[in-house]
Amino acid sequence: MRSGGAVKTVFADAERGTSLWRDAxxxxxxxxxxxxGLIVLACVVLCAFAGPWFSSYPYDEQDRENKFLGPSAAxxxxxDHLGRDLFVRVMQGGQISLEVALAAxxxxxxIGVLFGAMAGFLGGRVDNAMMRVVDVLYTLPFxxxxxxxxxxxxxxLVLVFVAIGAVExxxxxxxxxxxxxxxxxxxxxxxxxxMGLSRRRxxxxxxxxxxxxxxxxxxxxxxxxxMLLEAFLSYLGLGVQAPMSSWGTLIKEGTAAMEEYPWxxxxxxxxxxxxxxxLNFLGDGLRDALDPRxxxx
Amino acid sequence: xxxxxxxxxxAYFHTREGVVRAVDGVSFDVAPGETLGIxxxxxxxxxxxxxxxxxxxxxxxxxxEAGSARFDGTDLLGCSAAQLRRIRGKRISMIFQxxxxxxxxxxxxxxxxxxxxxxxxxxxxxxxRRRALAMLEQVGIRDGEAGMRAYPHQFSxxxxxxxxxxxxxxxxxxxxxxxxxxxxxxxxxxxQVLDLIKRLQRDLGMAVILITHDLGVIAGTCxxxxxxxxxRILESxxxxxxxxxxxxxxxxxxxASLPSTHxxxxxxxxxxxxxxxxxxPIAGCPFAPRCEHVADRCGSEDVRLxxxxxxxxxxxxxxxxxxxxxxxxxxxxxx
Numbered sequence: 001m002r003s004g005g006a007v008k009t010v011f012a013d014a015e016r017g018t019s020l021w022r023d024a025x026x027x028x029x030x031x032x033x034x035x036x037g038l039i040v041l042a043c044v045v046l047c048a049f050a051g052p053w054f055s056s057y058p059y060d061e062q063d064r065e066n067k068f069l070g071p072s073a074a075x076x077x078x079x080d081h082l083g084r085d086l087f088v089r090v091m092q093g094g095q096i097s098l099e100v101a102l103a104a105x106x107x108x109x110x111i112g113v114l115f116g117a118m119a120g121f122l123g124g125r126v127d128n129a130m131m132r133v134v135d136v137l138y139t140l141p142f143x144x145x146x147x148x149x150x151x152x153x154x155x156x157l158v159l160v161f162v163a164i165g166a167v168e169x170x171x172x173x174x175x176x177x178x179x180x181x182x183x184x185x186x187x188x189x190x191x192x193x194x195m196g197l198s199r200r201r202x203x204x205x206x207x208x209x210x211x212x213x214x215x216x217x218x219x220x221x222x223x224x225x226x227m228l229l230e231a232f233l234s235y236l237g238l239g240v241q242a243p244m245s246s247w248g249t250l251i252k253e254g255t256a257a258m259e260e261y262p263w264x265x266x267x268x269x270x271x272x273x274x275x276x277x278x279l280n281f282l283g284d285g286l287r288d289a290l291d292p293r294x295x296x297x
Numbered sequence: 298x299x300x301x302x303x304x305x306x307x308a309y310f311h312t313r314e315g316v317v318r319a320v321d322g323v324s325f326d327v328a329p330g331e332t333l334g335i336x337x338x339x340x341x342x343x344x345x346x347x348x349x350x351x352x353x354x355x356x357x358x359x360x361x362e363a364g365s366a367r368f369d370g371t372d373l374l375g376c377s378a379a380q381l382r383r384i385r386g387k388r389i390s391m392i393f394q395x396x397x398x399x400x401x402x403x404x405x406x407x408x409x410x411x412x413x414x415x416x417x418x419x420x421x422x423x424x425x426r427r428r429a430l431a432m433l434e435q436v437g438i439r440d441g442e443a444g445m446r447a448y449p450h451q452f453s454x455x456x457x458x459x460x461x462x463x464x465x466x467x468x469x470x471x472x473x474x475x476x477x478x479x480x481x482x483x484x485x486x487x488x489q490v491l492d493l494i495k496r497l498q499r500d501l502g503m504a505v506i507l508i509t510h511d512l513g514v515i516a517g518t519c520x521x522x523x524x525x526x527x528x529r530i531l532e533s534x535x536x537x538x539x540x541x542x543x544x545x546x547x548x549x550x551x552x553a554s555l556p557s558t559h560x561x562x563x564x565x566x567x568x569x570x571x572x573x574x575x576x577x578p579i580a581g582c583p584f585a586p587r588c589e590h591v592a593d594r595c596g597s598e599d600v601r602l603x604x605x606x607x608x609x610x611x612x613x614x615x616x617x618x619x620x621x622x623x624x625x626x627x628x629x630x631x632x
Contacts (some may be wrong), residue, residue: 187398191461192401196382
């Protein structure tokens with residue numbers, strides 16, 4: 001009996017396959033807070049990077065005649081103690097803060113994902129050793145570590161990356177390790193081994209891509225933390241150098257003049273807070289959207 | 298020259314509770330293009346035996362204690378990990394019982410189908426795509442284009458199994474090991490999948506080892522059969538010979554247990570007792586405690602697979618010595 005004949009194929013969602021990502025995107029759209037966060041974030045990024053082009057004041061142009069001016073039509077956010085337009089400085093500060101946050105997160109993500117995936121995949125004594133390294137680094141007090149770095153290497157932006165990156169990759173590693181360890185036991189990995197795929201290929205193309213969900217969520221929630229860390233470092237005078245500013249340095253300058261000229265503190269603080277909120281809402285939304293329990297299977 | 302010649306394969310698991318003798322001195326061979334069925338109940342060691350051939354058993358608790366497995370001139374049991382990786386998926390392919398869990402749920406069918414030819418044969422993506430589409434057509438999935446873009450959860454069980462078969466055969470292996478490929482499928486789909494394997498086997502000139510607990514499947518597809526119990530092969534014969542006249546009490550009992558061999562009025566026959574605990578070393582015949590033809594010698598004498606009638610081999614010492622006249626080849630009338 002010839003039964004090898006064709007089977008009529010009927011697919012759900014015939015046009016394109018629905019994947020975890022499309023389902024997640026659909027779920028995310030329904031979360032209004034997350035969408036709002038995304039829009040606000042987009043606005044902030046746009047302002048920060050495109051805004052300075054449109055301003056008539058360069059961020060470092062001093063005008064001592066006009067220092068400590070309150071908000072007005074000429075200077076939307078007023079001026080600081082050196083007569084520099086605060087609006088432009090807040091936008092430029094945003095650039096720095098966002099860049100640092102993204103870069104440091106990217107660095108810690110790369111290190112953390114690879115480290116955690118390897119530990120989870122190799123298991124046994126290697127995993128043990130690797131996780132003990134993580135445990136030890138966890139105990140590092142961040143502030144002291146940063147101060148030590150500054151003492152030996154001087155103040156620089158690169159330092160900020162190093163300090164933050166060195167600390168943030170740890171939790172990422174733990175998360176990825178957990179994901180990889182549970183995925184490793186699944187039958188499709190056994191099937192992949194039976195198919196003769198090398199361990200490297202299985203790790204890079206079958207395990208890590210499937211562990212990416214929590215990584216994305218955690219990365220989105222890491223960015224605001226990194227921003228705060230950078231602000232903290234800059235506040236301590238350990239990060240960005242004048243005349244460049246980040247929101248951290250602006251807040252620091254604002255605190256000094258807080259009693260008489262409160263707008264110097266208010267504007268950069270609001271900018272930072274709004275960005276942090278929107279990132280957090282977006283991150284929460286992503287976490288809910290990518291939650292496998294709410295997926296099809 | 299046999300394609301695969303396994304001699305005295307022995308694999309134990311060294312666990313905290315003791316040593317589990319999962320596979321104990323198993324020998325069989327497979328000729329090019331033929332279908333060997335390995336039948337046995339759960340826990341008989343049939344899957345472990347096949348997995349250990351390819352080095353797929355977890356090697357900390359598991360260990361290959363003895364044996365050789367000559368495949369096309371190379372001893373699989375002596376191969377390095379790298380050598381085994383080159384053989385797996387390319388010259389020996391394996392398909393598993395549950396196609397839903399054996400396929401990566403996060404990758405499209407296309408992505409998974411492209412991997413074997415690209416990794417093993419080093420072909421370009423376009424060439425791999427061409428082969429994948431051709432393979433999907435061969436396994437009977439129409440509209441291969443849409444199929445490639447789909448995800449495993451969008452397919453039915455039968456289709457997923459076809460995809461697995463496509464993935465296994467796309468590199469043109471000389472041997473396919475199918476571990477209970479139809480157990481998770483309903484009967485009509487079962488027939489289709491078995492037919493498909495048979496047709497592809499013929500077209501590709503491939504040998505197949507079919508592991509199953511279902512005697513019906515064996516009867517319909519295999520050339521030769523080995524019956525496993527407690528990690529050993531108790532009987533081995535051509536499929537027609539086996540069904541015409543089993544030469545081991547276990548095989549006879551298995552056949553008697555098939556519900557189809559009874560009329561509605563009869564009680565179903567079950568083999569009394571339980572399979573032995575593999576943690577304990579077994580003296581004599583492993584089936585002795587449950588055998589209806591047991592004698593004193595069965596509990597003490599060493600048991601070995603031996604030819605009793607032509608190529609028909611049995612591990613029952615009583616049959617070997619002619620003590621059980623009812624088991625002479627052809628003397629039995631079981632269905």
